[in-house]
Structure formats: structure tokens, C-alpha cells
Amino acid sequence: MKTKNNKISITDIQKKCIEFQPKGSLLVNGIPGSGKTTILIERARYLQQKKMEKNILLLAYNRSMTSYLQQLATKSGINDLEVDTFHSWGMNILRSINYPRTYVLPTEDKFGTVRFARNIVRKQNSKSFSLPKFETDRNEISFLSQEIDWMKGLNINTVEKYYETSRSGRGSDIRVTKKNKKWIFEVFSKFNALLYSNRQIDFPDVAIILYEKAKEIPKELLPDHVLIDEAQDLSAMQLIVLAEFAQKSLTIGADKAQQIYKNRFSWKNLGIDIRGTRTKVLGQTFRSTKEIVQLANRFQQQDEILVKDDEYIEPTLPNRSGPKPTVILSKTYGEEIEKVIKKVKSIRANDKNATIGIICVKNDKIDAFVEALNEQGIPNVIVNELGADLMSPGVKLTTYFSAKGLEFDHVFVTNLRKNAMPKLKVFPGEEEKEVLSTERKKFYVAMTRAKLSLTITGVNPLSEFIDSLDKRLYKLE
Numbered sequence: 001m002k003t004k005n006n007k008i009s010i011t012d013i014q015k016k017c018i019e020f021q022p023k024g025s026l027l028v029n030g031i032p033g034s035g036k037t038t039i040l041i042e043r044a045r046y047l048q049q050k051k052m053e054k055n056i057l058l059l060a061y062n063r064s065m066t067s068y069l070q071q072l073a074t075k076s077g078i079n080d081l082e083v084d085t086f087h088s089w090g091m092n093i094l095r096s097i098n099y100p101r102t103y104v105l106p107t108e109d110k111f112g113t114v115r116f117a118r119n120i121v122r123k124q125n126s127k128s129f130s131l132p133k134f135e136t137d138r139n140e141i142s143f144l145s146q147e148i149d150w151m152k153g154l155n156i157n158t159v160e161k162y163y164e165t166s167r168s169g170r171g172s173d174i175r176v177t178k179k180n181k182k183w184i185f186e187v188f189s190k191f192n193a194l195l196y197s198n199r200q201i202d203f204p205d206v207a208i209i210l211y212e213k214a215k216e217i218p219k220e221l222l223p224d225h226v227l228i229d230e231a232q233d234l235s236a237m238q239l240i241v242l243a244e245f246a247q248k249s250l251t252i253g254a255d256k257a258q259q260i261y262k263n264r265f266s267w268k269n270l271g272i273d274i275r276g277t278r279t280k281v282l283g284q285t286f287r288s289t290k291e292i293v294q295l296a297n298r299f300q301q302q303d304e305i306l307v308k309d310d311e312y313i314e315p316t317l318p319n320r321s322g323p324k325p326t327v328i329l330s331k332t333y334g335e336e337i338e339k340v341i342k343k344v345k346s347i348r349a350n351d352k353n354a355t356i357g358i359i360c361v362k363n364d365k366i367d368a369f370v371e372a373l374n375e376q377g378i379p380n381v382i383v384n385e386l387g388a389d390l391m392s393p394g395v396k397l398t399t400y401f402s403a404k405g406l407e408f409d410h411v412f413v414t415n416l417r418k419n420a421m422p423k424l425k426v427f428p429g430e431e432e433k434e435v436l437s438t439e440r441k442k443f444y445v446a447m448t449r450a451k452l453s454l455t456i457t458g459v460n461p462l463s464e465f466i467d468s469l470d471k472r473l474y475k476l477e
């Protein structure tokens, strides 16, 4: 049985997710386009309209996703839905309870503060202080900063807990001994003390403070129903807080295969804290054609880390068919822009109502496209800009990061040039194969934004990802 909503037919399994009853929580684990976001929006509608629930919080990973979800909700006739990011929602609660430290350490000051903390600890313990070996001081600071974020994401707040916790995912090239851990923990504590004396907090502290202050937060500030989109990119600590704070139900949409930020956790480990979480697995896409899914899957399956993960879902192929994806090669970025614009024009000539996404590695690459589009009088919107209309027809430009969660009829995945995509920038304490796996996921996310047609554009010297695409599954133009 299928239920009609405005335009799509919700499947039985989707309906079960939309209407699941508290107590407890539900993890909707699904491939790109399987309807996770749709389920969250429809569940908000269901709770508001059928259950007369008012206090619903929908969380997205970043600003472009919150505005996309807001626009989707409005378009589906859902009003007064609070859509936010974890950070902004959490900071609002801290302000409401008059928490005294709500000044967030600016990213550009982080290294300076970590270095200062390290210097103090090293000076006070000059004989015994020891850290793993790094080639440069900057690498050491970069390692310490990332280790601190990782510790906070898991709420490692005692040295014993630090000793016990496996550093899996934090790279094996840097050997961290128990003695090193003792001193890293000292630097961690000093860093926190410095922040404290400046009345500052660090980005990952928001979840920790909320967790610690849980009892002091008045019930009326807490949401009854929490809906989380793209939960794979939240930290374990953020998820634990949301599970704790949701008064009636928690619904989590996630896809490990689209985990493009550094937070790594397993649902199994988290399950210890999010008790009673049931899981529904959605392996069917409603977004892309068979041809697009085939190419994206074949590419994804080369990611050994992902495929070996017991939480990996193998997508089933959709029935809907369309043109084979296209690969276009150019000698320069300039030539790439020309070729993309030529194709954009022909798409627009055939279908005025089409949405066209152009996905680039960085903002300056977006700017170059925008300049050329403007010269040709082709209207365009940058997804990340405040107030950008993400639903209406036309050309939308986005980075690989901000493309997550969005969809377009026609997609151009651009800048496939060596050292641009994939960019193997390996920070100390990270492993190259992990970084490559994340870059693969970014490319996979980008490809799976396409509903009808997918064009991938390479620039000389070509990205190794072009070689990894199965030649039988695309046509070269």
C-alpha cells in the first residue's frame, strides 16, 4: 500500500519511519536519495498535524542544509518548524540559562592557544615532558589541536578514560605511547584552563557543557521531538546530548557512505548511550537514474574501508533509466568553464524549469564559474549565500562539502584535476588512506546529487578519480 502526499508516494517502510511511536528512537540508515530527508520533513508534518505536537526541532549539519530544509518544509506546507544547526541551537540554550562563557574561541586563535598551553606544560616539566615526534612545530600543534577535538567529541575528560580509549581512526603513523598520552592530557587540561580563564569555550565544548548542565536546563527549553538529518557528521557527544534532551522521540537520518567530516563513530558503540534505538535500512534511491547510481556505486566499491564497515549498505539499482553519465576533459580550468557553460545553455534551451547544480572544489572556483555565467547572462545562485533560493529552477553553484543533502536535475561535478580532487592533505595524526576514503566520499556525494543527468569534468593533469571510473558506464565527450 502506498500513501499519497502532495506529489510522491510514500512507501510502506518510509511510512513506518514517519509514524513510529515513542518511546525510544529510530535510526533511518539509508543510501543517497532513499528519502531520509523526506521522512524527517514528513514526520514533522505528521507530529504537528496528526499528533498536535508543537515542540519539534529539526537539525541539519550546516547553514546551507538548514536553509534547504526550511525551504522544503515551507514548500510542503509545514509552518513554524524550527530548523537549526547543533551549534546554534546549543548556544541558544546556554544563553537562555545564562551560562557565563558563551564566547567561542575563533578558529584562527586555536593553534595559538594550543601552542601556549603546550609551552607552559613543557616549561614546567622540562625533564619529563614527551610527545610523539613531528617534523615541525606546526605539525605538533596541528596534531594536538585535532587530538583535543577528537577527545572532546568523545567526552574523554579523565586521563584514565584517555588511556582506555582506542585511537582508531586517528592514524597509526604517529605512535602515541602511554607516557605521551599523559602529557597530551596535561596540554589538553591546560588548554581548557586557558579558555576558562578567558571566559571562552571551544566549538566542541557546546555538547559537553549541555551534557553536564542537563539537570539545570528547564524542561520548557527542551524539544519534545528531535529530528536529525545527516547525523553521520555529528560527533558522538552531540548525538548523545540530543538523545538525552529529546523528551518524547528522536529520529536520526544518516548515511555512513556520506561521512565527509572527521567525526568517526560506530552506531554500535553509540548504542550503549542511545538505548532502545531501532534501525530501518533504506537501500533504494528515488532520486537518480540507474545509470548514475551504477557509475557512483562502482566507484564507491573501491573504497575498502567503507565496504568492510559492517554498517555499509549496498544500494539496489533503480528501474528509472536515463542517459549515460558524461565525462568531459579539458586542458585548463578556463576550457572546463567554457565546456560546462555550453552544456548548461543547451540544457536550459530544452528545459527552462530544470535545476542545474555545478559542484566545485573551492569558493574561488565557484567565483570563476559565476563570472563566466554572468558574462553570458545566465542567472545563477551560490548555495552558501544567505537567502539563496535552493528550490527554484536555474543554475546553483556549491562546493563538494555544501552539496551534501541537496539535489538537482542536472549535475556538473567539476575540477577533477590532480591535487584538487582528491586533495590528499594529510594532517599529522591522520592516515593517508583515511583521507583518501573521505575524498572518495565527497566525490560520491557529489555524483549522487543528480536526478536526471550527470556530467563529470576533468582538467589536466587529470585526477586519479577519473581513472577509477568504470569506462563502460560513461561516455567521453
Ligand SMILES: Nc1ncnc2c1ncn2[C@@H]1O[C@H](COP(=O)(O)OP(=O)(O)OP(=O)(O)O)[C@@H](O)[C@H]1O
Residues within 6 Å of the ligand: 008, 009, 010, 011, 014, 030, 031, 032, 033, 034, 035, 036, 037, 038, 039, 255, 258, 286, 287, 404, 405, 406, 407, 448
Ligand atoms: N517514496 C518516494 N517516491 C518518490 N520519490 C521519493 C520518495 N521518497 C523520496 N522521494 C524523492 O526522492 C528524492 C530524494 O529524497 P531525499 O532527499 O529525502 O533523500 P535522502 O535520503 O535524504 O538523500 P541524501 O542522503 O542525499 O540526503 C527527493 O526528490 C524526494 O522527493
Ligand SMILES: [Mg+2]
Residues within 6 Å of the ligand: 036, 037, 038, 229, 405
Ligand atoms: Mg537528505
